[in-house]
Amino acid sequence: MIRPELAKMKGYIPLDPVDVLGKQAGKGVAGVIKLDGNENPYGCSPRARRAIARFPYYNYYPDPEQRELRALLASYTGVPAERIVMGAGSDELIDNILRLFVRPGDSVINCPPTFGMYPFSTEVCGGVVVGVPRKADFGVDVAAVGRAASGARVVFIASPNNPTGNVTPREDILALLETGLVVVVDEAYYEFSGETVAPLVGKYPNLMVLRTFSKWAGLAGLRVGYGMFPEDVAVALMKIKQPYNINAAAQAAAVASLKDLDYLQGTVKAIVKERGRLMKRLQSLKWLTPYPSEANFILCRVGPEAKAVWQYLRQNGIFIRYFDSPALREYIRISVGKPEHTDAVIEALREFRKAYPFKGERMAN
Numbered sequence: 001m002i003r004p005e006l007a008k009m010k011g012y013i014p015l016d017p018v019d020v021l022g023k024q025a026g027k028g029v030a031g032v033i034k035l036d037g038n039e040n041p042y043g044c045s046p047r048a049r050r051a052i053a054r055f056p057y058y059n060y061y062p063d064p065e066q067r068e069l070r071a072l073l074a075s076y077t078g079v080p081a082e083r084i085v086m087g088a089g090s091d092e093l094i095d096n097i098l099r100l101f102v103r104p105g106d107s108v109i110n111c112p113p114t115f116g117m118y119p120f121s122t123e124v125c126g127g128v129v130v131g132v133p134r135k136a137d138f139g140v141d142v143a144a145v146g147r148a149a150s151g152a153r154v155v156f157i158a159s160p161n162n163p164t165g166n167v168t169p170r171e172d173i174l175a176l177l178e179t180g181l182v183v184v185v186d187e188a189y190y191e192f193s194g195e196t197v198a199p200l201v202g203k204y205p206n207l208m209v210l211r212t213f214s215k216w217a218g219l220a221g222l223r224v225g226y227g228m229f230p231e232d233v234a235v236a237l238m239k240i241k242q243p244y245n246i247n248a249a250a251q252a253a254a255v256a257s258l259k260d261l262d263y264l265q266g267t268v269k270a271i272v273k274e275r276g277r278l279m280k281r282l283q284s285l286k287w288l289t290p291y292p293s294e295a296n297f298i299l300c301r302v303g304p305e306a307k308a309v310w311q312y313l314r315q316n317g318i319f320i321r322y323f324d325s326p327a328l329r330e331y332i333r334i335s336v337g338k339p340e341h342t343d344a345v346i347e348a349l350r351e352f353r354k355a356y357p358f359k360g361e362r363m364a365n
Helices: 004-007 020-025 045-053 068-076 087-100 117-124 142-148 168-178 231-240 248-258 261-283 306-313 338-357 359-364
Strands: 083-088 107-110 128-131 150-158 184-185 206-211 224-230 296-301 330-333
Touching: 004 117, 020 306, 045 248, 068 083, 068 224, 068 248, 083 087, 083 150, 083 231, 087 117, 087 150, 087 184, 087 206, 087 224, 107 117, 107 142, 117 128, 142 168, 150 168, 168 184, 248 261, 261 296, 261 338, 306 330, 306 338
Parallel strands: 107 128, 107 150, 150 184, 184 206
Antiparallel strands: 083 224, 206 224, 296 330
C-alpha cells in the first residue's frame, strides 16, 4: 500500500549524534572532534540555557503562532512579523513550501552540488527533481535554470551554498525571479556571510527566504527555523503547518537567543576568524585544494583519496563530511571549530599524508 515512488526512493542520510560517534571511535564524547554538521562549537547562548531550565509551562501546549518569537525576529530581520513563519528547522519549511506549490508530477529545479533536503523533500511530496548542475566555480547556471523553468514550479538556491560555501550574487537572484519560478533562497549561513536578499521579500511575489537558529545560535538540537514570505504565502503556510510545530523549549531558547545577540555575534566573529585561519592552514597542505567560503565550513578537493582521508580522520576521533555522490566523491567538507580543533585536523591530515603517500605526480606536492 506504500506509494511506489516512495518505496523506491533513497532516504536522506542524517548525521550521527556526538555520543554515538564517541562509541564508534572508542573514545567517548570527550575524545570526539565533531566537524561534520556545521554546528556551532561554542554552543548556545547562556541565556538560552537558563530560559530552557526556568520555563514553567511545559505541561501546556506551546504558542502555535510563536507570537513573541516572530515579533523579535521582525526586529532582527527588518521583515514584518506577519511575513514570518516558523518551522521545526528550515527542513519543515522546505517541506511545507513544496506541499503548498507542488502538485504530483510537477518539476522542482535543484542546483547540485547543494543541500540534500531539496531533492529529498521534492520526492516525498510527489514532485520531480530537475537537476541543473552548478558551473565549475560552483555558481548557479542562471541561463540553464531559465531554460529548465518552463513547466517547473520551484527552484531552491542555498546562499551561501552548502557544501561549497559561495554566495549567489543578488543580480543572479533577480534574474531567477524573472523566470516566474518560486525562488526559495536558503540563507542558513547568513550570519557568517552578511549577504542577504531578505529586504526584497514582499517586493517580489515569488521570493522566499529561509533561515535557521541551528548554525549561528547553536540550537541545532532544538530545531528552530524561520522563513520570510510574501504575506499571502505566509498566511497559507500558517494554515497548513503543524499547529504546535515549535515546542516550548525551542521557543524559549530562540527568544532568549534574540535577547543575547552580543554573545552570539561574538561567537560568530570567532568562527569567521577561525575560518580564515583554517583556510590558511589548509592552503599549506599542497595536496588538497580548499575553496573560499562565506559559511562556517570549508570544502576541499582532495582527489581519489578523499574517502580514505575521511576514514582515517574518523579512526582518530575527528569527524568531517564526505559525500558519496558523483559530483563530490573527490571532496571533503570541514566545519569550522575552535582553534584547537583546527590544529588537530591539520595534524591528522599531515599524519595521513605520511602514512599514505599518494602515487605518481602528486607525490611531488
